[in-house]
Structures are given as structure tokens and as C-alpha cells.
Ligand SMILES: Nc1ccn([C@@H]2O[C@H](COP(=O)(O)OP(=O)(O)OP(=O)(O)O)[C@@H](O)[C@H]2O)c(=O)n1
């Protein structure tokens with residue numbers, strides 16, 4: 353199970369992380385410390401985001417293509433911002449996309465971001481980012497870092513551990529980069545379009561991102577770069593080798609480091625994000641104390657049906673500390689349970705808590721207002737009107753990226769029938785959370 357949007361892991365910035373990073377780079381084979389502990393390096397990141405995304409085949413440059421109605425680049429920025437020891441993040445975007453980028457930074461409250469003009473090639477964009485860090489520019493609060501991370505803006509799934517690894521390795525070797533096993537064999541065609549030779553796949557790797565460099569190493573390499581390299585090159589590690597005579601340290605990366613290039617990559621990225629934010633569900637009920645509350649039965653069935661998903665319960669009783677804590681833990685899925693009631697008040701209170709928390713700024717929050725009703729014996733009359741208000745309220749909270757819908761679950765006296773409708777209800781709830789389909793907003797489903 354991939355981590356949900358979580359708090360940062362080991363840190364380079366604080367004493368523990370700095371010592372661990374310094375120590376790990378100075379460890380000798382015996383694991384004993386070979387050198388005195390060194391201070392943590394100042395680290396900045398450069399994100400090339402000036403491409404046009406031709407291979408994506410859509411008018412919008414892929415770094416601005418939406419995933420769950422949020423631009424792809426915002427996920428990458430969030431991933432880097434989660435790392436507290438990266439002090440500056442420099443993003444290279446084209447002049448025509450500068451306002452778009454500024455709007456994204458403002459809307460999603462991104463921090464530590466500086467923008468520079470992109471170049472006509474990826475290497476030139478990266479070079480512009482490095483220049484912004486190198487030169488003391490009058491209106492810039494950027495300072496030259498000891499180590500610089502270079503990471504494509506279209507690789508959103510970068511975790512702190514691989515960043516720590518490449519930075520630690522770069523501090524020791526001068527350059528480092530993430531690699532992955534090749535999926536396909538690399539072949540070399542002859543001039544007449546036939547196979548000339550193939551490379552032994554096991555002895556080769558794919559160069560991915562993030563990469564990290566001692567700043568002076570990569571900056572001097574770019575300054576010496578030929579126009580051909582700047583125009584046609586695709587590999588920063590090669591520049592460090594060619595111009596800095598440094599053999600970068602290669603670090604095995606995780607499968608999720610891939611670059612969003614084709615449309616299928618966007619679908620894959622959306623599936624991964626949906627899966628990650630569906631890992632935590634909270635059953636909200638007016639009280640938790642009553643063990644026989646049907647909400648607890650629903651909680652147990654969801655736990656049994658959904659592997660690796662954390663299901664908890666929270667009460668709306670004021671002042672409600674545990675629900676506030678659950679929101680703070682970034683739970684993006686809430687099932688508000690009403691028993692033999694058409695009342696909408698509980699759901700309304702939950703929605704107000706969610707709106708005040710700003711939890712839905714980064715990811716859509718799913719709220720399912722569940723009504724346990726013995727609707728085969730309780731006549732539907734004007735009370736049904738109460739439930740229909742869900743449609744209007746759902747339209748309102750959708751503007752805050754909260755996806756609200758209703759679910760009637762049959763609540764018979766017969767225990768066996770109740771278990772069957774609970775299972776049906778749990779299946780519908782799991783699907784709503786997993787799919788996060790905004791087309792179902794305001795609908796009232798029946799289990
Ligand atoms: N002149 C350029 C070209 C690319 N990039 C960035 O470099 C990263 C990786 O490049 P790539 O996947 O090739 O992006 P595009 O060039 O946009 O894609 P395509 O080749 O399909 O047009 C992307 O974040 C892209 O925005 C950049 O900053 N400046």
C-alpha cells in the first residue's frame with residue numbers, strides 16, 4: 353500500500369536527519385563512522401516544467417493537465433514541499449504559462465517556489481533554473497545551495513527517501529541519479545532500418561529522476577556545455593561526466609518514479625492518486641459509545657471487505673476532538689450514518705467541519721450521507737423531501753471539492769436481511785470512494 357499523503361519521513365534539515373545523512377555518507381563498510389559528523393547541506397530543487405507535452409497529444413502542456421481537477425505539476429510540488437530540508441524549489445515555465453503557474457501556486461498554497469523562464473529545450477530550462485540559484489540577483493531571495501536536486505515536474509510520485517538517497521550520494525560523489533530496470537530491451541538499428549545489435553538488458557538501466565548534484569559540479573558543466581548538448585541532450589548525469597569527469601552514483605528508485613509522457617500515464621497517475629486517498633475511511637455517527645449502533649456493524653463489514661484500508665469511527669458530539677483529529681490525519685472519505693431518520697443535520701455539521709478545515713483544497717473529499725431506513729414498512733411521504741435537499745447541498749459543497757451523495761440502506765428487523773443490506777451498502781460505499789466520480793454528486797443511491 354502506497355503511503356497516503358503523509359507527514360515527511362527522515363529529515364535532512366533537523367539534527368537527526370542531518371547527522372544520519374552526513375553519517376550515512378561517511379559510513380565505512382563496517383558501519384562505523386569514518387569521518388566526523390558534518391553539517392546538513394543546503395539543498396534546493398530545480399523543476400523543468402517548460403515543455404509542450406507533444407507526446408501527450410492534447411493542447412494543454414501535460415504538466416498542467418488535470419488529475420482529479422488539479423494540475424499534475426501541483427502534485428509534484430506537494431511531494432517536494434513535504435520534504436522540509438529542501439529550502440527552495442525553482443520551477444522553469446514558459447512566459448506564456450507564467451500566470452497559469454502563479455495561479456496554481458496561489459490556489460494550492462504552494463510554498464518555497466520561485467519561477468524562472470524556461471528554455472527551448474529541457475537542458476536550457478534546467479540551466480535557467482541553476483542560474484537563478486547561482487547568481488545573487490537583486491530581487492531574489494534565493495541563495496546558492498551546496499546540493500541541487502533536478503526533478504522533472506511531470507514525475508509526481510517522488511518520495512522523501514529517494515530524495516534523501518540521491519542528495520546524500522551527491523554530497524559524497526558529486527552527482528547521483530535514480531535508476532530503474534529496463535522494461536524493454538534496448539536495440540540499435542542499422543542505417544537500413546534493421547537490427548544492428550541489442551544491449552544485454554540485465555546490464556543496463558533506465559535513467560529516471562530525481563537526480564542530485566553538488567551545485568558547482570552541475571552548474572560548471574552547464575556553463576561548459578556545447579550548443580549541441582543543450583539542444584539535443586537528455587541526460588544531466590552525462591553532462592557531469594563529460595564536463596565534470598564525475599561518475600554519478602546510481603540509486604535504485606521505486607516503480608512510481610516514472611515520467612508522465614503519454615495519455616495512458618495520466619490515467620495511471622490518476623488511479624494511483626485515487627488509490628492512495630481511498631485508504632482511510634471514517635464512519636461518522638452521533639455517538640460511538642453504543643456498541644450495537646449499526647454504524648459499528650457497517651464499520652466492521654467495510655474493514656472485512658476492504659484490505660489495507662483503515663476504517664475508523666468518529667462522533668459528531670461537540671466538542672468533537674476525535675473527528676477533528678481524523679480530519680487532521682488527512683482522511684478524505686466520510687460516511688455519515690443516520691438511523692431511522694430523514695434528518696440532514698448531522699451531515700451538515702460534518703460538511704461545515706470539513707469546509708473549515710480546508711482539507712479538500714488538495715484532494716476531493718467524499719462524503720456519503722447514509723440513511724438506515726426500514727423503507728419497506730415506513731411509508732415515503734413528504735419526509736422524502738428532506739432527503740432530496742441533498743442535491744442542492746451537494747451542488748454547493750462541490751465548489752469546495754467535496755463530493756456529497758446519499759445512500760439509503762434497507763434496515764429490516766430480520767438480522768439476516770440486515771446483514772445482506774449492510775454488505776450491499778458497504779459495496780456501494782467502497783465503489784463511491786474508490787471511483788470518486790463527480791458525476792454521482794447529489795445522487796441518492798439505494799442498497
Ligand atoms: N523546453 C523544455 C522541454 C521540457 N521541459 C520539461 O522537462 C520535463 C521532461 O521532459 P518531457 O517529458 O520531454 O516533456 P515535454 O518536452 O513537454 O514532452 P514532449 O517531448 O512529449 O513534448 C518536463 O517536465 C518538461 O516540462 C522543460 O522544462 N523545458
Ligand SMILES: O=P(O)(O)OC[C@@H](O)[C@@H](O)[C@@H](O)CO
Pocket residue numbers: 474504559560561586587588589611
Ligand atoms: O527525454 P525527455 O525530455 O522525454 O525526458 C527527460 C528524460 O530523459 C530524463 O528525465 C531522464 O531520462 C533522466 O535523465
